[in-house]
Amino acid sequence: MxxxxxxxxxxxxxxxxxxxxxWAQTGARPLPVLAMTDLTGGIEGRIALGLAPATHDFGNGAASATYGINSSYLGPVLRVKQGQTLPFDVSNGLADPTTLHWHGLHIPGPVDGGPHQEIAPGQTWSPDVPIQQRASMNWFHSHTHGRTAQQTYKGLAGVMLIEDDASLSAxxxxxxxxxxxxxxxxxxxxxxxxxxxxxxxxxxxxxxxxxxxxxxxxxxxxxxxxxxxxxxxxxxxxxxxxxxxxxxxxxxxxxxxxxxxxxxxxxxxxxxxxxxxxxxxxxxxxxxxxxxxxxxxxxxxxxxxxxxxxxxxxxxxxxxxxxxxxGLDAALPDALANLAPPEPSAARVTRSFALEMDTGADLAALAANWGNFCGGGAMAINGQPMKMDRIDEAVRRGDTEIWRISVDDMLHPFHIHGGSFRILSQNGAPPPAYAQGWKDMVHVEDGWSEVMMRFDHEAPADAPYMYHCHILEHEDCGMMGQFTVT
Missing domain, CATH: 2.60.40.420 (Cupredoxins -  blue copper proteins)
Structure with a gap:
C-alpha cells in the first residue's frame, strides 16, 4: 500500500x-421500503417519471435540499419483464439540464440516456426502452455532462428489476x-x-x-x-x-x-x-x-x-x-444460470484504455472548454478528456472485443454502456468468484483489468455510448470517452 x-x-x-x-443512531430505525411500480403484469399508458427539487429528512430531523424522481428523494423501484417495451415520459422539473441513463440495460444508443439525450428545464424526454436481456438488477441515474456527480448525489437515482420466466419460476x-x-x-x-x-x-x-x-x-x-x-x-x-x-x-x-x-x-x-x-x-x-x-x-x-x-x-x-x-423454506440454490466460461478466442479486436488522473495545465484548459467540470484540472482516457463532439472508438455491431484498462493511480471502477461483459482479469488476476458472472463494472488498480464484451445494439455518432470511470467526480472531470456501434 x-x-x-x-x-x-x-x-x-x-x-x-x-x-x-x-449522525448514526444508537438504536436502529425501520428500513424504508422504496416505492415499487410493478409492470410485469402489463403496461397501461406511458410511464411518467418526474424529476424535481424537494426536501427530505434522512432521519436526523433536518430538512435537506434534495432531488427526487416521483418522490422527495431517489426514485421508485421499477419491476419489469423481459420482452416488454417501456414507454417513458421523463420530465425535467429542475432549474438545470439533466438526463436519465439506464445503467446496465442492453439498449440502443438513442435511448441510453447518456449526455447526448439531455433534457432541458421544463421539457420531457419520451424514449421507448426495449427490455431484451436476462433477469437482473439495474438502475437509472443522472448522466449530465459535467453535472452527473452533484445531481446523482442529491437524489436522481432509482432501481430497475428485470424479471424473466426463469426468475419468476425460481x-x-x-x-x-x-x-x-x-x-x-x-x-x-x-x-x-x-x-x-x-x-x-x-x-x-x-x-x-x-x-x-x-x-x-x-x-x-x-x-x-x-x-x-x-x-x-x-x-x-x-x-x-x-x-x-x-x-x-x-x-x-x-x-x-x-x-x-x-x-x-x-x-x-x-x-x-x-x-x-x-x-x-x-x-x-x-x-x-x-x-x-x-x-x-x-x-x-x-x-x-x-x-x-x-x-x-x-x-x-x-x-x-x-x-x-x-417464510420461504427452500434449499439454498446450488445451480442458478447456464454460464459457459468466457472464450477469449472469440474476440476479433483488442483495445487498450489508460485512465489518467494527472494531465497537466494544457489539457486542463481544453477540458474546461469542452464542458468538463474539474476545478481547473483535468482527467483523461488515452490522453484525451471527454469531448461531446469527438468519437473515440468505432465498434462493429455483432463483434466480440477484449478491452484492457489500466490506471496511473488509485482504485477506479470502470463502466461500459450498452451491454454486459465477462471479466477475464481484474488487477492482473482472476476476478473473485462472485464477480465471474455478467457484469458492467470492473475494478482497475494494479496491472491490467480485461473484459470481454459482445456489442449487439447500435449507437450512431449522434447518440454514442460512453465508457468511463464511475467515480462520478472523475467522470465529470473528463475521465470518459465515447464509442459508436454500427
Whole structure:
C-alpha cells in the first residue's frame, strides 16, 4: 500500500470512527421500503417519471435540499419483464439540464440516456426502452455532462428489476417488502444542523466525494427490518459517488446469487464482497434457524485493515429480525444460470484504455472548454478528456472485443454502456468468484483489468455510448470517452 492509498484509507477509517458516526443512531430505525411500480403484469399508458427539487429528512430531523424522481428523494423501484417495451415520459422539473441513463440495460444508443439525450428545464424526454436481456438488477441515474456527480448525489437515482420466466419460476424470495428487499447504499455528509451537503475541492476532484455517514434507502443507518422465518433476498446497489464498500454478514458468509448482469452460474459463499460505485449484487440470508443477522458495511477498500487500525470502521447497516410467521423454506440454490466460461478466442479486436488522473495545465484548459467540470484540472482516457463532439472508438455491431484498462493511480471502477461483459482479469488476476458472472463494472488498480464484451445494439455518432470511470467526480472531470456501434 503506497503512501497515497494509506492516507486515503486512513481518512476513510477516521470518518467512520469519528464525527460522521455522530449522525448514526444508537438504536436502529425501520428500513424504508422504496416505492415499487410493478409492470410485469402489463403496461397501461406511458410511464411518467418526474424529476424535481424537494426536501427530505434522512432521519436526523433536518430538512435537506434534495432531488427526487416521483418522490422527495431517489426514485421508485421499477419491476419489469423481459420482452416488454417501456414507454417513458421523463420530465425535467429542475432549474438545470439533466438526463436519465439506464445503467446496465442492453439498449440502443438513442435511448441510453447518456449526455447526448439531455433534457432541458421544463421539457420531457419520451424514449421507448426495449427490455431484451436476462433477469437482473439495474438502475437509472443522472448522466449530465459535467453535472452527473452533484445531481446523482442529491437524489436522481432509482432501481430497475428485470424479471424473466426463469426468475419468476425460481424458488427464491420475491415478495417485495416482505422477504425481498432493494437496498440503495450511499455515503453522505451532513452539516452541524443535520442538512445534507455537497462541496467540491481539489481533494474531492482527486478522490471523488466521500461522505462520513452511511445511508440506506434515504435513511441514516443503522436500520432494522422484521421478516418471516425463512430465506430473505437482498438486492444491493452501491449508489455512492466514489466510495468502495466492503459488505459482510455478522454471522456466517455472504451468500451471493447474482451480480450486475444477472444470476451467477452457482451460489458463491464469500467472507466479504467489495462493491464499487455503480455495482450491484444480490444475496440470500437464511433466517430459518437464526433469530437475526446483520448486513455489515465498511467504508474504504479494506474493512479489516481499517477496523484493525482505527476501530469502529464497520457498521451494521441493516439488521434482519425473524418473527413467528413462516417464510420461504427452500434449499439454498446450488445451480442458478447456464454460464459457459468466457472464450477469449472469440474476440476479433483488442483495445487498450489508460485512465489518467494527472494531465497537466494544457489539457486542463481544453477540458474546461469542452464542458468538463474539474476545478481547473483535468482527467483523461488515452490522453484525451471527454469531448461531446469527438468519437473515440468505432465498434462493429455483432463483434466480440477484449478491452484492457489500466490506471496511473488509485482504485477506479470502470463502466461500459450498452451491454454486459465477462471479466477475464481484474488487477492482473482472476476476478473473485462472485464477480465471474455478467457484469458492467470492473475494478482497475494494479496491472491490467480485461473484459470481454459482445456489442449487439447500435449507437450512431449522434447518440454514442460512453465508457468511463464511475467515480462520478472523475467522470465529470473528463475521465470518459465515447464509442459508436454500427
Amino acid at each position: 503506497n503512501r497515497r492509498r494509506f492516507l486515503k484509507a486512513s481518512g476513510a477509517g477516521v470518518a467512520m470512527a469519528g464525527a460522521g458516526m455522530g 424458488d427464491l424470495p420475491r415478495s417485495y417488502g416482505v422477504d425481498d428487499f432493494t437496498l440503495v447504499l450511499q455515503d453522505k455528509l451532513f452539516d452541524g444542523a443535520g442538512r445534507m451537503r455537497y462541496e467540491v475541492s481539489g481533494e474531492v476532484f482527486e478522490d471523488g466525494f466521500q461522505g462520513d455517514t452511511l445511508v440506506v434507502n434515504g435513511a441514516i443507518a443503522p436500520l432494522a427490518q422484521t421478516v418471516p422465518r425463512g430465506l430473505v433476498r437482498l438486492r444491493i446497489l452501491n449508489a455512492c459517488n466514489a466510495r468502495f464498500l466492503t459488505l459482510s454478514m455478522a454471522e456466517g458468509p455472504v451468500q451471493v446469487i447474482a451480480s450486475d448482469g444477472g444470476f451467477l452460474a452457482a451460489r458463491v459463499e464469500a467472507d466479504s464482497i467489495l462493491m464499487s460505485p455503480g455495482e450491484r449484487y444480490e444475496i440470500l440470508v437464511d433466517l430459518r434457524r437464526a433469530a437475526s443477522n446483520s448486513l455489515n458495511v465498511s467504508f474504504g477498500e479494506g474493512g479489516g485493515f481499517l477496523a484493525g487500525l482505527f476501530g469502529g470502521a464497520e457498521t451494521a447497516a441493516l439488521t434482519l429480525n425473524s418473527n413467528a410467521e413462516p
